Amino acid sequence: MSTLAHDDHHDHKPTGFKRWFFSTNHKDIGTLYLIFALTMFFVGGAMAMIIRAELFQPGLQFVDPQFYNSMVTVHALIMIFGAVMPAGVGLANWMIPLMIGAPDMALPRMNNMSFWILPFAFALLLSTLFMDGGAPAGGWTMYPPLVLQTGDAFPFLIFAVHFLGISSIMGAINIIATVFNMRAPGMTLMQMPLFVWTWVITSFLLIASLPVLAGGVTMLLTDKYFGTSFFDAAGGGDPVLFQHIFWFFGHPEVYILALPAFGIVSQIIPAFARKPLFGYASMVYATASIAILSFFVWAHHMFTVGLPIKGELFFMYATMLIAVPTGVKVFNWIATMWKGSMTFETPMLFSVAFVILFTIGGFSGLMLGITPVDFQYHDTYFVVAHFHYVLLTGAIFALMAAAYYWLPKWTGNMYDERLGKIHFWLSLISSNVLFFPQHFLGLAGMPRRIPDYNIQFADFNMISSIGGFAYGITQLLFVYIVIKCAMGGKRARARSWEGAKGLEWEVPSPAPFHTFETPPKLTKKVLEGLY
Amino acid sequence: MATQEIYYIPEGSKWPIVGTLSLFVTFLGGAMMFNSVDAGKYILIVGLALLTYMFAGWFADVISESIAGKYSKQVDVSFRMGMGWFILSEVMFFAAFFGALYYARMFSIPWLSGEGQGGHNGTHEFLWSSFQASWPMNVMPDPSKYTQYNDVVPAFGVPAVNTALLLASGVTVTFAHWALKKANRTALSAWLFATVALGFIFVYFQAGEYAHAMHELDLTINGGIYGSTFYLLTGFHGFHVTMGAVMLSVILFRSLKGHFTNKDHFAFEAVAWYWHFVDVVWLGLFIFVYWI
Numbered sequence: 001m002s003t004l005a006h007d008d009h010h011d012h013k014p015t016g017f018k019r020w021f022f023s024t025n026h027k028d029i030g031t032l033y034l035i036f037a038l039t040m041f042f043v044g045g046a047m048a049m050i051i052r053a054e055l056f057q058p059g060l061q062f063v064d065p066q067f068y069n070s071m072v073t074v075h076a077l078i079m080i081f082g083a084v085m086p087a088g089v090g091l092a093n094w095m096i097p098l099m100i101g102a103p104d105m106a107l108p109r110m111n112n113m114s115f116w117i118l119p120f121a122f123a124l125l126l127s128t129l130f131m132d133g134g135a136p137a138g139g140w141t142m143y144p145p146l147v148l149q150t151g152d153a154f155p156f157l158i159f160a161v162h163f164l165g166i167s168s169i170m171g172a173i174n175i176i177a178t179v180f181n182m183r184a185p186g187m188t189l190m191q192m193p194l195f196v197w198t199w200v201i202t203s204f205l206l207i208a209s210l211p212v213l214a215g216g217v218t219m220l221l222t223d224k225y226f227g228t229s230f231f232d233a234a235g236g237g238d239p240v241l242f243q244h245i246f247w248f249f250g251h252p253e254v255y256i257l258a259l260p261a262f263g264i265v266s267q268i269i270p271a272f273a274r275k276p277l278f279g280y281a282s283m284v285y286a287t288a289s290i291a292i293l294s295f296f297v298w299a300h301h302m303f304t305v306g307l308p309i310k311g312e313l314f315f316m317y318a319t320m321l322i323a324v325p326t327g328v329k330v331f332n333w334i335a336t337m338w339k340g341s342m343t344f345e346t347p348m349l350f351s352v353a354f355v356i357l358f359t360i361g362g363f364s365g366l367m368l369g370i371t372p373v374d375f376q377y378h379d380t381y382f383v384v385a386h387f388h389y390v391l392l393t394g395a396i397f398a399l400m401a402a403a404y405y406w407l408p409k410w411t412g413n414m415y416d417e418r419l420g421k422i423h424f425w426l427s428l429i430s431s432n433v434l435f436f437p438q439h440f441l442g443l444a445g446m447p448r449r450i451p452d453y454n455i456q457f458a459d460f461n462m463i464s465s466i467g468g469f470a471y472g473i474t475q476l477l478f479v480y481i482v483i484k485c486a487m488g489g490k491r492a493r494a495r496s497w498e499g500a501k502g503l504e505w506e507v508p509s510p511a512p513f514h515t516f517e518t519p520p521k522l523t524k525k526v527l528e529g530l531y
Numbered sequence: 532m533a534t535q536e537i538y539y540i541p542e543g544s545k546w547p548i549v550g551t552l553s554l555f556v557t558f559l560g561g562a563m564m565f566n567s568v569d570a571g572k573y574i575l576i577v578g579l580a581l582l583t584y585m586f587a588g589w590f591a592d593v594i595s596e597s598i599a600g601k602y603s604k605q606v607d608v609s610f611r612m613g614m615g616w617f618i619l620s621e622v623m624f625f626a627a628f629f630g631a632l633y634y635a636r637m638f639s640i641p642w643l644s645g646e647g648q649g650g651h652n653g654t655h656e657f658l659w660s661s662f663q664a665s666w667p668m669n670v671m672p673d674p675s676k677y678t679q680y681n682d683v684v685p686a687f688g689v690p691a692v693n694t695a696l697l698l699a700s701g702v703t704v705t706f707a708h709w710a711l712k713k714a715n716r717t718a719l720s721a722w723l724f725a726t727v728a729l730g731f732i733f734v735y736f737q738a739g740e741y742a743h744a745m746h747e748l749d750l751t752i753n754g755g756i757y758g759s760t761f762y763l764l765t766g767f768h769g770f771h772v773t774m775g776a777v778m779l780s781v782i783l784f785r786s787l788k789g790h791f792t793n794k795d796h797f798a799f800e801a802v803a804w805y806w807h808f809v810d811v812v813w814l815g816l817f818i819f820v821y822w823i
Contacts, residue, residue, distance in 0.1 A: 014543055023543060024543050169620050215628055
């Protein structure tokens with residue numbers, strides 16, 4: 001136990017119901033977030049399995065097309081709002097106070113509400129699976145007029161989105177207040193670990209973009225039930241207006257999912273390369289640039305709706321610009337590894353895979369961002385392949401890396417390294433078998449969100465489905481590894497990884513219930529190790 | 532940044548979970564109502580009652596903890612940041628509706644009347660070729676689907692009076708703040724009372740204006756894109772003014788009870804910020820919805 005960790009003998013902690021439902025403890029709330037995210041990852045994953053089973057062969061096999069479309073829609077909503085975002089917020093809850101030497105989040109009660117909204121919001125959403133007309137089936141993007149044909153599920157969908165938005169906005173406000181108000185005395189902004197930086201920037205994106213989505217879905221609601229005509233040309237509105245509103249939220253949302261992942265690998269790669277992060281300041285500026293640019297590129301999701309040519313050009317060039325700060329980041333991660341004393345424990349394996357596979361997803365994104373080319377790719381499996389590279393082998397690989405990296409801090413035990421490596425290699429291979437062929441399917445013209453397809457797409461779909469099933473089964477191994485680690489294993493030291501730096505490694509493992517009840521003294525040595 | 536030695540962490544509280552439940556019940560009741568389930572409205576009422584209970588209880592706890600001197604300067608700063616960023620999120624919510632208004636006026640209506648090239652004027656060519664752009668747009672592209680209206684609310688009538696009322700209320704709340712800072716309790720209460728009164732008079736006038744628009748001008752929410760943007764923008768704003776006036780009333784009640792000191796009165800300031808926010812949104816409404 002280092003000198004920075006305070007004594008924990010007045011470690012009063014509530015028990016039972018009160019501990020989890022009335023919590024004001026960032027670690028407990030973080031744990032709840034992470035468990036919830038993992039659970040939803042499997043719920044959404046089960047839906048993905050249904051999708052891949054249906055697509056295993058051409059023809060309609062298992063489900064009717066309406067249900068298939070419901071699966072596509074709800075899978076996306078769950079994975080985005082139920083798995084990746086809560087996992088990111090869970091990590092933020094657990095790690096930001098530890099990284100900046102704060103006793104807890106700035107607004108601990110609101111923090112509890114941010115979490116507890118999630119299970120209730122998903123109760124609203126998932127209850128639609130059992131309703132007349134089925135679950136929402138118009139795609140997670142909720143485009144009118146199609147989404148207005150949703151049955152009884154429609155108001156539940158809208159209110160679930162509102163509810164989730166409330167949760168995320170409160171979470172974002174909390175993170176901003178924590179980072180700007182609760183840092184240990186002497187820690188400047190440019191000394192914060194990069195994970196903290198990426199999360200504070202993500203929080204700005206959340207606050208600025210989610211209310212716009214809330215407004216947009218409110219308009220859907222009034223269009224359906226109150227006779228407004230926002231998205232009906234017969235009354236002077238325009239269905240495309242919804243797409244503008246949706247993607248004004250939707251594109252920053254992409255970075256809401258991705259930026260915390262950038263932060264995670266920016267913590268892990270230096271630890272296992274045993275070198276400081278290359279270009280710390282440029283990483284911060286690149287993250288901020290990506291965030292700002294993300295508000296000016298939304299219409300690249302809408303190139304084929306009939307935008308004026310000037311709009312198409314503007315959004316194409318703005319989209320190309322995002323490649324610059326992203327390139328800075330990829331360069332910096334590689335430069336961090338350059339001549340490092342590298343070891344490849346599971347967190348590092350996932351992080352290195354992240355850098356490579358996220359870059360592949362970035363390149364296919366560049367292709368999609370070129371207007372004339374997008375006219376061919378739009379709404380094909382190429383898009384599906386693109387965003388799954390970014391989100392699954394990108395965001396989720398980074399989240400897996402984070403889980404392995406910080407599990408020793410959370411549980412006090414080392415996970416089973418051999419099983420972790422098996423989990424990594426199986427995930428890596430299966431996810432590429434799953435998604436790489438989808439590029440070819442898309443380029444050959446297979447449309448997305450269709451349960452049946454032309455015979456010419458059969459082989460690649462079968463390969464893809466096999467990869468999908470393998471990936472799904474592999475993730476059960478992850479659950480086993482986590483449970484095994486929580487139950488016991490080699491005791492973790494305070495500094496669980498040789499090259500790990502930062503305040504979170506100065507407190508014991510497992511981190512006591514309360515940490516930094518008095519602000520830590522930041523010595524020069526500690527400050528140098530922060531990033 | 533932290534300067535004090537000991538941090539403050541609040542006790543566990545039942546309010547977050549009560550708040551979550553109340554929102555869940557409210558949304559559930561609302562969704563059931565939209566699906567024409569009879570029980571929906573009762574569930575909605577229960578949800579709203581729970582929500583009110585949660586707000587009252589949560590704030591009561593925070594107020595008593597604050598009076599007991601539990602909060603540090605740092606907690607105060609966290610509250611300030613929380614309120615500030617909450618208001619930004621509200622700004623972005625209104626931005627969506629203003630965006631819809633600008634989009635309709637700048638793009639969708641001109642395109643529907645045949646302007647532009649590149650495919651987005653196809654609707655004009657093939658569906659409603661007689662449609663002509665105008666604002667307020669009281670002839671719909673498809674008149675059978677939406678209600679024709681006779682006229683719209685002119686800017687320089689009640690809306691101009693309402694602008695004056697809200698601007699004046701922004702001044703009176705500032706006077707109240709100055710009075711509080713000088714520990715002049717009588718002036719504080721008087722100016723706060725004036726602010727609350729101006730707020731509720733605004734809501735009263737707005738309600739009268741709605742009745743006039745709906746009954747005499749036939750301008751309803753069904754009146755095409757003008758009716759949609761008009762009622763959603765002014766409606767959400769009116770709702771925010773009502774909430775703000777209720778919040779100001781609470782502050783008035785608390786100041787009459789002797790709460791707040793000339794140094795420490797964040798609740799007052801938070802509500803004042805909120806009030807200025809609804810004021811600024813109104814200026815946007817007055818200019819872009821009523822005037823030009």
